[in-house]
Amino acid sequence: MVISTSIRLLLAALLELGNDEVYYWTYALYPDLSHFDHPPMVGFVIKLFTLNGLLRDDFFMRLGPIVFSTLNTWLIFVLVRKISNERAGLYASILYNSSTYFSIISGFAIIPDAPLVLFWLLSLMLMVDVLPAYKIDREARWKMILFGGYAGLAISSKYQGAFIWVGALLFIFLYNKKWLMDYSLYIAGLISLIILSPIVLWNFQNDFITFSFHGERVAPAFGIRLDYLGRELLGQIAYQNPLNVIVFIPMGIALFKRESFMAAHIKGILILNGLPLWLTFTGFSFFRSTLPHWTGPSFLPVIMIAAMYWSSRFREIGVTSRILMPKRILLPSYFMIVVLALAVYLINYSPFHFGKIDSVLMGENDFTQDMYGWREIGNSFRQIADEEEKRGTMPPNSGVISFRWFPGAHLDFYAAYPANRDLFLIGSLTDIHKYAWINESRGSLIKGRDYYYIAPSNYYRDPHKIFEHYFNRIEAIDTIKIERGREIMRYAFMYRMKGYLGNFKTPLNLRTATNERANN
Known part of the structure; x- marks a missing residue:
């Protein structure tokens, strides 16, 4: 937590804001019930961490996601420790910070994904607690109601948050239909809807322009575009860190072979939490140009499952130290640090041109x-x-x-x-x-x-x-x-x-x- 946060704070002090970041600043400058392309949460985060715009600086603009990513590092450790063991929790926190998407895109840049990932993880922690409940008691009901709040806040951050509810309902229908008979599930849904009501009201007042805009971006087109699909998959690999993906592969093979390294109900919750989002937007890429970070949160469960798999494997071969990490767990972090150092050099100090060299279009595509x-x-x-x-x-x-x-x-x-x-x-x-x-x-x-x-x-x-x-x-x-x-x-x-x-x-x-x- 200390190391990763220090690196992000240093980056925040060194790098100017990117295109998306300065645009979302306008969400804080002109707050509203919702906005043309996204829900309002990212604007509230900016207002909070800049003290309502008083500290209008690159550093404080990014302070929200940096704080969230530090908290997420702790949360994913606690969650995986609870469902597996402490060593698996530590592996999960390291792999989380090795991911380009979780560590930098949503953990450093002030974009809607920053609060989305925080509320996604908080929702997932409650899902693991309550969805498999054999007996639905008072505590389980309160946690289900709180889950509805976190899920609503996730959707108020970015519309992909709706897939939290998709995963929860799929698990209930497939594994624990008792929840369908309990009133707390419907109260949780109502709370999510209440949280989302300002967004719906704004869109009603503005002819549902947000849904028209995003609908056009993902509406199926005629003809399969394998180039779009290839670009999407390569983007996902880059956004998750190629070395992380190498760590994920043996875990995927173990799941396919139905090897036992975690409880069945935990596996069901995690897979159903991430797979629907990944399938949906990767599926869109067969027909339309998509962006790799749209599937970003779907890799939270992947990181957690990979951490539990490798903890189990290393225990089998006698690796027990919680301090000396296996190289395959640490290498993605080292690679990330090298990439970040290179990025700072290229952006701030290098004399190299990566775009056009022209008297009018100098720097285009750089x-x-x-x-x-x-x-x-x-x-x-x-x-x-x-x-x-x-x-x-x-x-x-x-x-x-x-x-x-x-x-x-x-x-x-x-x-x-x-x-x-x-x-x-x-x-x-x-x-x-x-x-x-x-x-x-x-x-x-x-x-x-x-x-x-x-x-x-x-x-x-x-x-x-x-x-x-x-x-x-x-x-x-x-x-x-x-x-x-x-x-x-x-x-x-x-x-x-x-x-x-x-x-x-x-x-x-x-x-x-x-x-x-x-x-x-």
Whole structure:
């Protein structure tokens, strides 16, 4: 716990926020019952750990997931110790922190997966306690009701949390139908629904746009795409750490052979907790492009089963030490530390180009640019804007525009907001996401006003092509150069957008926007 948390705290101090992280900052800046693409929990986490935005810094933005991942390390140890033994619990905590998804993606980055994994693990702890209950007593009923609360909070973090209930109900139907006759199961379901009611209300008020958006992302398409499937599976291996996956393989073979190294009811709960989520989104990848972290929580049970398997195997061959870990358990952690050190070097210090080297598109497709250079762009923007306004070429406190949620959220967090300027996005609902609502909260673009446009070369869009119909004229101001390792990594081009014409139609007429998107 100390080692892994120290590493995450160091990373939080060294690395700027990524695309998703700065976007979810807007959930805390403009809280709501729900949001365009996700439930509201991640915004509440940010508000809590930044003291309602008082500590608006990369470090404190990430403090929530870092605290959660430390707690999760303890929880998974306690849970596996309870259902197996202490050594298996220790193995589980090590494999958990060796996983890229659990240790970094959900354990370091401030994204919806951070609270999702915490509440998933808390729900799983209660499932192990109560679902196999031979006698449903007062204590079991209270735990079932608490389970409904944790499951509801998981779904309020990310919609994949619904699979917690899927796994629980499958176990009840297959192994312990007594619960179907007990009122506490239905109270638990009601509590989950009450927790989710603000999300349902928000979507009702907004034409269920969230479900339309996500439905389009996973709706089956004609033709099987093996390339999508291959990319999804390779992504899952990378997100779980390839060396972790090697540790999982013998466990999978043992399960297939029906070897006995854990109680049957524990095996049923764990498999049904993870398998439905994994099958669903891996199945979608046969037809649609998916993202590997969508299946991330399904590997919690895999880690736990693997820890119990290896604890059993090492006991058989006489490995008993709780301090000296077997190499196959520790190697994934060593590999993770090396990868993280390399990532910090490549992102913050390396002179290497991984994208285009071009006078306009410098850095495009370079994955290291997402978490580097934005603070420098923000500082330079404020200096240039101050000079512009002192010369009278731009009005005081002019706002900023962009064209999409990324890089728009980065420019908002690092450039516009610190300078007390509003950033607005002009584009379709699928391009600007929550900024369709933020635009209105900030008073919308005002006819006749002038605005700045900042165009990072790694996400460059020519303002004359995308904004010429919205402004009287467009004038170049300056070029910001971002260096790393004494090499220019990318540029940020600044423009004056003069005389807004007042003709951007907000996409918040959601039915129209949804229909237009479907037709296109």
